[in-house]
Every structure is written in C-alpha cells, then in structure tokens.
Amino acid sequence: MQRILPETDLEKKMMSLGAVFVEENQVLDELFQVIGSDLEEGQELSPETKEQVLNEIGEYFFRLDMNYGPDIKSDCIEILQEFWAVHDKKSALQNLENIRTQGHRTKFNVLKSTLPSNGKIDIASMTKFKQIFSFDFAEGQELKMSDEDYQKLASWIQNTNRYLNEAGILAWDAARYVHLIRLGFIAGYLTDDEAWAEILKLAPITEGRFNSWMEFSQSFLIGRTFWSGGADPQVKSICERLLGHPASPWQFLDWT
Numbered sequence: 001m002q003r004i005l006p007e008t009d010l011e012k013k014m015m016s017l018g019a020v021f022v023e024e025n026q027v028l029d030e031l032f033q034v035i036g037s038d039l040e041e042g043q044e045l046s047p048e049t050k051e052q053v054l055n056e057i058g059e060y061f062f063r064l065d066m067n068y069g070p071d072i073k074s075d076c077i078e079i080l081q082e083f084w085a086v087h088d089k090k091s092a093l094q095n096l097e098n099i100r101t102q103g104h105r106t107k108f109n110v111l112k113s114t115l116p117s118n119g120k121i122d123i124a125s126m127t128k129f130k131q132i133f134s135f136d137f138a139e140g141q142e143l144k145m146s147d148e149d150y151q152k153l154a155s156w157i158q159n160t161n162r163y164l165n166e167a168g169i170l171a172w173d174a175a176r177y178v179h180l181i182r183l184g185f186i187a188g189y190l191t192d193d194e195a196w197a198e199i200l201k202l203a204p205i206t207e208g209r210f211n212s213w214m215e216f217s218q219s220f221l222i223g224r225t226f227w228s229g230g231a232d233p234q235v236k237s238i239c240e241r242l243l244g245h246p247a248s249p250w251q252f253l254d255w256t
Helices: 009-016 019-023 028-038 047-061 069-084 089-101 103-113 123-134 147-162 170-187 192-200 213-228 233-244
Strands: none
Touching: 009 047, 009 192, 019 047, 019 170, 019 233, 028 047, 069 089, 069 170, 089 103, 089 170, 089 192, 103 123, 103 147, 103 170, 103 213, 123 147, 170 192, 170 213, 213 233
C-alpha cells in the first residue's frame, strides 16, 4: 500500500514548502468549511485539536497525489514533458538533483555578486552581468534584450537586497522541488518511498534558512519573478492568502 501522507512533522513542513502550487486550485476556503468550527478567533487550540486540524489540512496540502491521484496522471505527464523535460524516473531524479544543488538560485546569486549592494552600476559590472546572464543559453538561442532591459534587470536584482536574507531565492527552488516530486509521483515516475526520500533531502538545505513564512514568501515571489521575467499579481495573492488564512498550513508549522 502506498504512503500518500507524511508521518513526521518534518515531512509535513517540507510538503508545506509547495503550498503555493496547491493553493493555485483555491482549496483554502473549501478546507475552512471542514475545520472552521475549530478555528475560533483568539482561541488557542489544544494539542489534540491541533493534531486533528493538521490532519485535515494534510488531506489538502500534504498529500503526494494532491488529492487528485490517477485523475490527473495524463496532465502531469504532459506538464513534466513540456516544462521540465522529464519523461521517466531518471530524468525526474536528475532534475531534482539539479534543483537541490543549483536551481535558479545559483545564477541569481552569481548575477547579484557582480553588482554593488546599492548605488550606480558601473560599466564593468554591467558588462560582467551581461556575460553571466547569457552564458548558459543554448547555442543559437536568440536573446531579445536591449541595454535598457539589462539595466532594468540589474537594478531590480540589486534592489532585492532590501527583501532577501542570505537564503536568496531558495524558497522558489524549494517549492518547485516539492511540486516536481508530486508531479513525478502522480505520473508514475517515482514510487512513494522514492518520493518521501527525495522530500527529506530538502530538509538540510532549507532548515534554519528562514525565520518566518513571510521571509519564505518574499523569497518565493522574487524567485518566481526572476524566472518568469515579471511579477504575477495572482501568485502574490496566493502567498498573501497562505500567510493570513486561518486554515493555511503556514499558520500551524513554524520555522523556529
């Protein structure tokens, strides 16, 4: 029998790192209908009640199959092929290893290191920034960026100093990692044992790197903007809901 749900608090926390991708399906309000009576404002939950609430939350946010299972298997296979170049176990595990060891945060951090922490960006720094930004593009891949576009990107990355701690955009990579494991499991590329083993490999990378879910959220949003090339108000709204909604897993699992 497959193990779909986490057994430890650490596994629950790791699954919560991918909560933004779950809430894209707008499940918090539905979840609140189930557990809302236990969440009276200002009332501290007993350990027993808290455990019951977390179990209900887990049915929405902690499951490997996202509570859909085989119904979305073909969709997951298509998503993995189109957006991740994943088509079997080997490519799934290779992608997971890449996120653990490098992810998008590595390039972001290298780009950031070329820039002064604040103030005007000099020509030498800008030249190095451009070289690093384009060095891993495929041969022949057209890059339609003007000098002004580069300047805007460099200034934006420089300004993220105000919002990021030393973890940088690690939250974005961590959330993608959990989501990729879920997709790989539903697609049939990963067994449940393999999926939970991969989940636990994320713990040493993320534990102690954030002081709050607010820090995690900012790291996620900046990372996503770096990847996509622009901010998405809908994703920001999802993060705000997870930070404030009484049924959010982020309300029950601390970083400290």
